Amino acid sequence: MNIRDLEYYQQIINLRNFSKVAHFFSVSQPTITTAMKRLETELDINLIIRDQSHHQVSFTPSGEQFSEHVNIILKELTIANQEINQLKNEHVRFGLPPIIGTYYFPQIVSNLFNSGLINHLDTVENGSQALLLQLINGSLDMALLGSVKPIEDNRLIARNFASKHFKIIVSKHHPLASRESVKFSELRNEKFIMQNEGFVHPIVFKELTTKNHFKPKIIYTTSDSQIIKKMVTENVGIGFLTELALDAADDLVSLPLSELDQPKFLMSLVYRTSHILTPTQAKLIDVLIDPTI
Incomplete structure (x- = not known):
């Protein structure tokens, strides 16, 4: 034909x-x-x-x-x-969400550099949901993605390698700052600073607000987690971020959710089932999901 x-x-x-x-x-x-x-x-x-x-x-x-x-x-x-x-030039079109790119990827850059792999990456940054669609339609070869549930799609191979809790972040001057944990249902009257649509956080956040029967007051959205943290530090509102995006240097308070059945931020290396890995790409996968990190 x-x-x-x-x-x-x-x-x-x-x-x-x-x-x-x-x-x-x-x-x-x-x-x-x-x-x-x-x-x-x-x-x-x-x-x-x-x-x-x-x-x-x-x-x-x-x-x-x-x-x-x-x-x-x-x-x-x-x-x-x-x-x-x-494959002709051994380049990999590689998807990287902002939070994973900012807080996880730097930890493995030296390994990528030492393995001679860093120059093989053509990186595309976007939210995990958008990158997932790009993987499916063939615009990307592989991606590190965040999700709430394991990625199950017969068109894709997803190798989960880490999970992180979600935290409520507040200013040190916020009334909740003295708490050790918080129930999500206690936050119905709070003002939130959130990530844009297309990311994992808004999906989880919507599930939690629906489950707790309230409509949140979202006063600002951005794709930049640093902006979220800075605004929270200034006590403009409170935030909702995975613990991956938090570190001791942040001038704020992070509170675990006290619910037992709370969702987690799953990190996976994802590529198409039909994609035949070259030796270089197989080596790249080993470095990207290094279990020691």
């Missing part, structure tokens, strides 16, 4: 007009007509219903079903070409 014929068919699905498809590919209309007849002959079935009077086309049920497979085939070919091109 001719790949170009499939590309023509995909555009006929989109444009519903042979002349427009011919113009799109800068070929003659008979070229498109011949390609469609060739497809129908190979499949031994009618795919397209031609309306000569209106110069439009529609599709048989078989034609509609075939279009679904064509989209999958062409998408997989695109991903294959991307992966092959990356």
Whole structure:
């Protein structure tokens, strides 16, 4: 089966007009007509219903079903070409969320450098949810991702290597600063400074507020955890962060949640099931999820 014929068919699905498809590919209309007849002959079935009077086309049920497979085939070919091109120069398109990039990744940079791997990374920074979609569509080769639940998708291999608690952070001048822990239900009247959508934290936070039956007062959102901590330090509001993002140098108080069934921030190395690892990439994975860290 001719790949170009499939590309023509995909555009006929989109444009519903042979002349427009011919113009799109800068070929003659008979070229498109011949390609469609060739497809129908190979499949031994009618795919397209031609309306000569209106110069439009529609599709048989078989034609509609075939279009679904064509989209999958062409998408997989695109991903294959991307992966092959990356393998030529041993570069890895690598996703890294801000919090993991800021607080975990620096701990392993020296290992990456000493192993000669650091120059093989083409890093893309975004929230874990956005990076997960980029992995699935083939824009990335692998990523370090945060999640609340183990990542289960038959298109992906996810290797969980660490988990961290979530903490409530408050200013040293906040009434809660003297506490050793706090129940989430006690926070219904607090003002929150939160991460933007597309990150793990807002998902967990929404689950907790729903479970505790209150609508939170979110006064500011940002993708930068440092800004969140600075605003909390100034007692503008309180924050909700994984303990990964906290250290002793922060001029604030972090409080564990006292609930027994609280969620955790899971860290995983994720790549596609169809991605065949090179020796360099396999070595990279070993360094990225070093269990000693």
